[in-house]
Amino acid sequence: MAQQFAGRTMYLIAILIAFLSGNGQAASSDLIKKACTIDRGTVDLDICIATLGSYDQISTATTMQTIAVHIAQVGISNSTATRSYIEESLAKPQAASTKATLEDCKEAYDTVIPSFNSALGEIKKDKEYQTATYDLLLAATDYVGECEKSVVNNKMVDQVIQSGNKAVEVFALSAYQIASDLQKP
Structure with a gap:
């Protein structure tokens, strides 16, 4: 009898875990869609969803604050990699002209990374969502935008920098959207 009860208990636990896992995936999918439904900027919804969904820490987030934190962390990592490449x-x-553009882009990323870091602290520790959105x-x-403007003006073709610039937009604007939603009553 005890063995039968243990078997049923394990079965119920397995069902509960499967149910909760499925709900977590739906919740994270909803959170990603919410993050990508951006009020500002020109980020393509499908590209945003695919980008955010490709990072485990983002795709498994279950709260708005957690997803905003993870998006900012990935934004920092990607921006740091782009800056290193530059x-x-x-x-x-x-x-x-290429050197001038690279210098402009380095200067831009020298401000992008601290902005992400500041926003991360404001979301994670201080819960200062309005300041984070700024x-x-x-x-x-x-x-x-300063990097992108220099790339365009000097007709520079560099897929790494252009992809890095687009990634900054995706990560910053999606974290912005979630932080905006977090500050609503």
Whole structure:
């Protein structure tokens, strides 16, 4: 009898775990869609959903605050990698216009990364969502926009930098959207 009860208990626990796992996936999918339904900017919904969904820590988030934290963390990581690439490129011989663009982009990422870091602290520790939205919006528009403007003006074709710029927009604007929703009563 005890063995039969234990078997049923394990079966019920397995069903409960499967149910909760399924709900977590639906919740994270809903959170990603909410993050990607951006009020500002020009981020494509499908690209945003695919991008955010490709990161385990983002796709498994179950609360708005957690997803905002994870998006900001991934944004920091991606921006840091792009900045490192720019620094490596600056160390190589370059045409004057390319060097100028790389310097503009390095300067832009030197402000993007602290903005993400600031927003992360404001979301994670301080719960200062309004201030976080300001930092994230600056990162996504003004700061990375300076790099993008230089890339366009100097007709530079560099897929790593262009992808990095688009990633900043996706991560900053989606975290911005969640932080905006978090500050609503």
